[in-house]
Amino acid sequence: MIHDYDGMFNGHVQQAEKRQANADVLTEILWRYVQPKSVIDLGCGLGFFLNACKGRGASIQGIDGDWVDTETMVIPKSRFKTANLNQPFTASKRYDLAATIEVAEHLVPERSEGFVSDLCALSDVVLFSAGVPDQGGAGHVNLRWQGEWAEMFAAQGYACFDPIRRRMAAFDRAYPWLMQNILLYVKEGVEISPFLEEHRTVPRAASTIGYWHYRKRIKILRQRIRALRDGE
Ligand SMILES: C[S@@+](CC[C@H](N)C(=O)[O-])C[C@H]1O[C@@H](n2cnc3c(N)ncnc32)[C@H](O)[C@@H]1O
Incomplete structure (x- = not known):
């Protein structure tokens, strides 16, 4: 582990x-486009998405990681396995959906392509969310624009779709990172619903930044400028 996650998981328990609610809305949106019968979640945390x-x-x-306190998880212990995702991860079967939500930014940068490759080996459909540069938060060592991840998925033959972010943003209690970062990747050639096809996008467009992130960065920049001026 390259970070102490105790504080983060305490927060997750307090905001359970x-x-x-966020995971429930996310799955409600997702199920409009795909209806997976089997789901694997890399970096599942306490399991809210899987529970949904x-x-x-x-x-x-x-x-x-083996540092998660299984007593605090919201999924059965029997549905949880530990692994260090900084190392290659494989499973004995493929799933209808492989998900990873705000995890890749915690992995060492040199693991990025391998992590994407592992996800593609797990499923034809990947739900992917990872923090963008200057997002803020603890233990973030690999913040990237979504377009960089989209290029890595493209190299694996997976197309990018953006059906969730806008709808997630319409939920008044949505976590900002879910409205900002979450995309769906599908292996080229796999049959998809025409509703999903409408949301096909390209890496440059995947990097679109939302109002929340923009406003936060402008506020921090203004504070820095003010501090510099005051120091003069
Ligand atoms: C921000 S949390 C997200 C948790 C969950 N996906 C969610 O959305 O609630 C990041 C998760 O990545 C996991 N993680 C970070 N580095 C890891 C590693 N090297 N191996 C396994 N899991 C890791 C953490 O334990 C944590 O559960």
């Missing part, structure tokens, strides 16, 4: 109701 998938009838598998 909001976190589950289970509620929709999917069989679930969660993966996270």
